[in-house]
Amino acid sequence: MDAATNIPAQVTAIGGDFFYFHNIPLLSGNYFTDDPLNSDHVIINESLAWQLFGSNDIIGKDIFINDVPYNITGVSKDMHGENQAANPHIYMQYDVYQRMDNSAFISCYEVLLPNPISDFALNIVKEYVRLNQMEHEIIQNTERFNLINTFKVLSNLKERNIKTSKVLYPEWENTARITEYKLARLLLLRIIISAMMLTVLIVMIIVYRTNISDFFEKTVKVIKTKAKNTKIAKAIEERRRKEYEKKEYH
Known part of the structure; x- marks a missing residue:
């Protein structure tokens, strides 16, 4: 690394339109292109920049x-893994x-x-690229x-957590998979909350319908009672009227 400081660092060897596919945030500087004229250009992340120079500038x-x-040519923002330092x-x-490194090969x-x-x-x-599924993945x-x-x-989720292939994912794919896990957990949480809300709603509807049923039942009962009382009152009044008429006749 630096002439006075030796720091081990991970290297991502890139080609083509890598920075077109991966919009890696830059804190300063610019991306470099896949051009022989730029063969001595590199981008380092902020962790390495601070360890070597104590600055991003x-x-x-x-x-x-x-x-x-x-x-x-540029200093990129640190890409943190889940619960991991950059x-x-x-x-x-x-x-x-x-x-x-003559043993280097294209892995992605x-x-x-x-x-x-x-x-x-x-x-x-899949048609044009024949790959061993144990060693490669599309x-x-x-x-x-x-x-x-x-x-x-x-x-x-269970199958994804059990790794059966020899594929080593690059950091951006690991980041994407972590995002998938987070979205899946959020979706599961939403399903649980929705199920709870639906259960509460069903209970409220049952209680409401029960109360409405009781209300109508009581209302009908009151009406019937009033009707019965009215009928009895009329019968009593009719009997008194007849008794009065009978006395008047005698």
């Missing part, structure tokens, strides 16, 4: 990797990194395709975080 300065100077990180061109390809109908782009990739990001896919994640 370091655009144009050099760091040394294997005693070779590289120019800093580690020193460097973004550099893949071709440059491969010259430093990303493509942008039209998807006019469901799974159209996914099926094209992930579709189309509408990845919509409600239907979140339901699928929720229904497969």
